[in-house]
Amino acid sequence: MAFNVLIVDDSPAMRSFIGRVLDLSGLEIGARLEADNGAEALEILGKSCIDVVLTDINMPVMNGEEFLTEVASRGDLNRVPVVVVSTDSSGLRMERMMSLGAKGYVKKPFSPESLREELERALGVAHHA
């Protein structure tokens, strides 16, 4: 089964890197959509079939915390797992994001393997080497 992924990050360079790492991860990826911030991501989620979201925290317009809060409050969206991908890997920040509804947390820097593991956990799929 191929998964449709939405990458939310205000840096085009980081979105491109995450896309490349997804390609290397071995996960079967269907559509790969991108958003510049949380507000754009909500628009895309409203009109596309997305299996998992990868989001940064520090973004203009709507940051990752606001985005997670909005997703959790909306019955039409809260079944889509959101995985945070951030340079901020302090214990307190991770706890905060998980309490807001994140289903996983990938610390930058990250390897393709660690991204894959976190995505598999969030999607509830088993690893097949």
Add this chain to the structure above:
Amino acid sequence: MPSELVHNGQTPDGRAFDAARLREEALVVRCLREAAADVLETMFFLAIDREVGWDEVAAKPHHYVEMDFQGAAEGRLELAVSNDLAPVLAAGFFGKDESKLTPTEVSAVICELANMLCGSVLSRLENGSLFELGAPQSMATDLETESRIGAGHRRVFDLGYGDVKVCFWMWRESEANPAQ
């Protein structure tokens, strides 16, 4: 500072010996080294050849980026990547041939390096605190780079292709801002 060089609580040049500050400096330097090695190897597939003294590297043009952070403490990370190394880093990051990179892509990657380095250092130093990272600001490449770099905790990493200079400042509300 070896204890034999401390006399009546003062260093040979007359400054007060502050063991706590020295320990903190050693911790910051260790975190900078670990974070730099981790970020460069994992995200750019490059290893640090060696660490060199600040004055040992030849003066040459660098891509310069600075970013501020706020939270339990305030501070700034300044990064300068030599022009010979910058495209190598960008090529590793994008998985592209160096000749196909645009200047915008190279600048964006140096900003990402600063962002990841800053987050990685702070997560090591202050794991129980929350920080807000500002957006990295890229400056035009010129020979001002040397004078731009501040007097915080400085390290220079030689990657073979060129060098990465990092300067990290952090201060708490109770302390004077060393950047002023």
